[in-house]
Amino acid sequence: MIIRHARIPLRVVFPLALLVFTLILSLWSLRYNGRLSDQEVERRSTLELTGLLTRLQITIEHAYHRSDLVLVQREFAGLSANPDFTCLVLFDEKGTILASNRLGDIGTNWNKRLLSTNQASNQLILNKLHQVKTQEAGQVYLTEDRLGLIGLYPILLGHNPKELREPIRGFFLISESLNRAKHESFESVKRQVLQFSIVLGVFTIILAIFFDQLISRRIWRMVQVTEEIGKGNLEARTELTGYDELGRLANSLDQMSVARQNAEARLLKLNRAVEQSPVSIIITDLNGYIEYANPQVSESTGFERIEIVGQNPNIFKSGQHDHFFYERLWNEITAGRQWRGEMHNKKKNGELFWESVTISPIFDDAGRITNFLGVKEDITDKKLSDVALEQARADAEAANLAKTNFLATMSHELRTPMNGILGIGQIMAAEEEDPEKREFIDVIIASAKALVQVLDEVLDITRIEAGHLSAQPEPCDIKAILSNLVTMFWAGAKAKNLTLVLDDEEILHRYLELDASLVTKVLSNLLANAIKFTPKGEVRLKAISLPENQIRLEVSDTGVGIPEGHLEQIFATFTQADSSPTRRYGGIGLGLAIAKNLITFMNGTIGVRSIEGKGSLFWFEIPVLTVSPNQINSAPDHREALRPIGPGHRVLVAEDDSINASVIRRILTKQGFVVLEAENGMLALDRLLEESVDLVLMDCLMPILDGYQTAKKIRQLEAEGRLKGRLPIIAVTAKAMEEDRARCLEAGMDDYVSKPIEVKLLLRAMEKAIHG
Template sequence: MPRRMRDGLRQGLGSTLGRRVTRSLLIGIVVLEILVVAPSAILHRRSLLDDLEADARALGLAAAAPPEASLGEWGRRLGVLLGDERITGAQLLRNDFAVAGIGDRPDSHPGSQGRHADDGHSLDIAIPLTASETLTLRLDKHTITKKLWTEIGWLALMTLVMAAAVILIAAIVAGRLVLLPLLDLRRLVVDIRPGEGRGPSSEAIGRTDELGDLFRAVEDLRRRIEMSLLEAATQARFPSENPNPVIRTSDSGGLLYANASARLRPGFLDGETLHPTIIALVRETTGRGEIMTSEIRLGTRIYLLTAVPITHDRYVNIYASDVTDRVKAEIALRSLNESLEAQVLTRTRDLAESEARTRAIIATMVDGLIVMDDQGRIDLFNAAAQRIFGYDESEVVGQNAALLMSAEDAAGHAEPFGLHLWDGRSPLLNGTRKVIGRRKNGASFPLAVAISALPAPPPGGAPARRLFTGVVRDISDQIRHESDLRKVKDEAEVANRAKSDFLAVMSHELRTPLNGVLGMADLLCDTPLDAEQRRYTRTIAISAEALLVIINDILDLSKIEAGHLDLESRPFDPATLLEGVRTLMEGPARDKAIALRTSIEGAKPPLRLGDEGRLRQILLNLANNGVKFTEKGSLTLRLKAGTGGALRFEVEDTGIGIPKEKQDTLFHDFTQVSASTARRFGGSGLGLSICRRLVGLMGGRLGFDSTPGVGSLFWFEVDLPEVVASQSPPPPPFQGPPLSILVVEDNEINRQVALGLLTKLGHRVTCVDDGAAAVRVVDTMPFDLILMDVQMPGMDGYEATRLIRGKPAPVGGLPIVAMTANATSGDVAAAMAAGMTGYLSKPITRKRLAEALMAHGPGATVSTTG
């Protein structure tokens, strides 16, 4: 090492920055010693214990006597074992009782082979010899401790030597790149003097980094300072004309002379008296008999005073120069130097942290990381890659990456690694591909590979190998998982289709007889009946309607779960909706003598856009529950309009309330408060669950507050936009004279129900029992509307509708309303696709039938009736 560098390093390490860097490196060595030595000591101690135990077992088995040997023979053989310094005691057990022993006998009586006692100083080992005999040995652990500390000492020494080498290299690099230039810079600043200072070297001036900027700034400052000092010396020869202050005093500080500059500049003189600091400088100079300098601040300026004693004449000449700018520059230079030292320290620490972090990231990556050159030779092989392929890093470094692929893929990709990685034409570059990997044991497996190029060397720079990073992942589990997911998806789709088919069949099979029950009950109520007969008829109708509610709830739940329930967006009046629900609830409330009230808080809300039917369904469900669970008192329906489009509906009752422990499960499917409640009040437990899901589909919230024995308040909030003028509700449906209606229905009971209801409504009715008859009869008689069953033997309703639509006007344009027990969204779509103008699901009531005729009769707006 050159002498200049050695001296520079010695001075640099003695500086503040050097001491900080040295302290950081020493701390790093201590941490490294702890991280390397401590785990190694633990692992090696465990290995030594295992070796000692294995040796003891081998010695014990070798020294074992034959089964017929006497206890004397056993005593002799146990004595031989004590010849090994590691064994301090031995004992023979028969049926867990000691029969012979020697030395420091083990205390325990094990029942099986294994290490069974470890007190820190000794280790007891049990060696089964026969079914009834066990040999126990006590081992001295001090030999292990001695050997362990010897090997740990060597490991610590080797680690220390390597760390010292790293410190030396770091010190040389830091000294060469940072410390030596900083020491040169400090020397330049200290040695600034007129005509004698030495400037920075041409090498320092030519540097292109921040130190070069600093050297050039110091050189410029040095030149300016030297020029200023030379000018001051020249001007001192002409005191009267000197622009700088020049003062002559007696050796006691009395003023003898002051030039014009000294008298004009504030602070030097107070009349004929000098500034106290100047007088003190004069007296110190006289006392020492040598030239003295001092800086003094006068006002906003800083002056450098040079006091020259003229001893033989007993006076002192004082030359002052304004060094304000120089002092500011020196302060800036010191600040810059401190900042530079801090930056060097910070960057050194950041570099060390970054390298440690990078090493940790590479070591802990879940995916394998392989670094290779442009010929495909492996440079780095992280721990995850070793786990994936089964190779150690030392086995693959320098090998071609084709080693890790199957023979087929290796043949296709060995050449691209060598020829096309550089120019970017490799099929594996800049993307992820699936290939077949090959493990060390020859096993093949699916592998995902993504290769990207590291930044190329700068233009004109030193030639360097182009490196590439490859990220690899064993996707065997992923492929199996994807296969399982596809299988589960297929099974789920099959199950969903089966569920839909089952619901469609059950809906049809249940609604068809219900249509007859409800229709006939309705017609029967119009006949002369006594009180008992009317009560029985009403009970039939109520029971059928309850069953219909359950069927509709199950279908609604199925639609919501399948995501097939679509909400309408039509103008409606919230206040009218509330009053309509009140009207529907008047009968049930009157039957139980419950007071029914409605309330609109604040101003009446304007028209809103939303699904009025689903909102009515929610309110009716909550109101029905309120009436069902209230024995006496009242039921209140309440509407509150908030800001924007917010609406809050409330249903408050004075019923039995809900126990606190049951409130968390109230909205679960098929859940009621208790089994006794279900038996007493009935119901499927689906209503509240469907209400919650409907409100959720509208983007709202549903909740409740309840006190057992006092009552419950259920509420839901939705945000529905207000209706603009162009979205006002359509005019009421057309209501004209009696209509001529064709009923197409294969079920005799359903034909009777339709005939009876339509006749009660005042219409003329013609009935046929299949689609073919309907196609024929429309050509022979004039009709205003057709009620068409969908599922019929022979020609079904869809085919009949398509044939009628193919006829010329006016027959081809007749309104055709589907009348079927199927009630899914797919059935509605199929009816519309066939050319039907409306949809009426069974069972059919007088009210819904009248609404359908009004909606689809001559001149009415086409819509769908559920």
């Protein structure tokens, strides 16, 4: 019910309502707590009487067994001292009272005693007596008026184990009045409710005063201000503050006049923003007919606004999109979803132009679509720019591909003659006994290897820039890797009278999972630089295990050091500390750049500390995983000594360069191999069909039929059964890029050795291919 015309002020109604509420709450509390109090008295008294009867049952049965009724009468006399026990009766199975708190009842029949009680109560006792007889268990129950408790227990004296049930020899009954206990409990409840009512009354008075000051007066002030605003005085203010509802309401009233002015200003501002927007804005109805178009639409299309409103956006169609395009668009927005895309539209003068279009449904409060909003931006210039950018990207990719192809071709063309130089040099070094001539040969070999290293660095940086390099962690022995590196660089350090020290005492776990190849390459670069730039003293390789599964590797030296101003760019490509070391020590400044990129591939960090004239310390930290020695043992051991291959194995060398073929023939002949030669892939296939061979060394770039196609043909002949078994094929090529290795293996070759040939590497690959 809504009270529309209240005559009594709130400042009176509220305190009065509180007082009425206090009275009702007090009466309800008295009634409710009184009921709880009675229930508690009944529960507690029932428990106490049950305990008393259980103890008394034992006593009576014992006395009854000895025919000592005096003991029972004495117990009853003791209980009679409690005025709440109104009836204590012991009677036998015939109903004769044997003991009672009323001595005059002894010897009489207990039924006569019942005649003096209420008929309903009498019947209840008889029913309970029947249940006690049947269940042979005592019962305690409330009287019908809930003002008393009656306990009725049997006397059991059977001791014959053959008897299934103990015979009942009698019963005893105790009646307890609860009037006194309930009265005392209710009096306690009344005192508590009275205290509560007094406290609540005082609180009500305080609350009424508080209500008058905090609520009534503030509401009256807001009423006055509301009347002023209703009269048009938007300057009226309540000047009330607070964070409660009334304070916020007062603040809302104070802002009402300002809000009305601001609403008009915002509406004007929004209209100006849409009208002056640099993008085209169109609003259509549910059928797609234009209801609004801002001036930019006219500027973009050449249509006047009067020509646009009421029309369908089809007037902008250029014919460049099929009807499925517009059907998909319409299905999307009518389903309540936003559509974004690009449209090739037509202006009024027939000129075509591109627009980026976003069409969104507009919903009412009930979630129904009422209109569609289209926001369009002319992207014709951007489209032209994208075409130019795409062309520039294609040109850049072509230039990058040309660079890669040039470097690969340059590498191939340089490695091919270098293979002859190094191969002949290694053969001559093995055969020459004159020390002076061997020294000249060593210079030739060292110079050729230096040139090959430059080629490798250029190819490495090219692979890194192209993103063709990635880390491939595998189980390894880090101490063995470091030991091998020290062994590898020991001769170079000794030649300069340097001490090369390995410090691996701080390695906690020697068996780790990491990319051993990349770590070795980085440390090789750092050690080579350290030895190169250290005139005297020592070079130290140190490894430290770090927390969180990381390892730190350091290469320090006592060399020339790096000026502080050059430390920031030391890891840039083609960079050294200055030009003079480059001239003095050689190199093209790629080693550290490659090292930094390799560490990045392994998700690590690299850095340097240096003092000019005192030396440098290069370090890097990479994440690792600890593995078990068993994993290391199961991994292939590439450091295993070569087993003797044995003389008499037949090797087919498919090589179009006569110098390289001669070098390989000389190397293999000295090892006891029988060498067959073929100048191209076609001749190689003919030789294989005519003669039996154990291994093929395959050049990749040959006339008529290249090495890749030849390998595929060999595998095809094997599948057809024209060649028996699987013939091992090792690529021996100047194509040294990583993708070249992958291409060789994909063509069906088993291994790969790059030119110029290292004799040990070639023999190791051949031994692995022949013996498995």
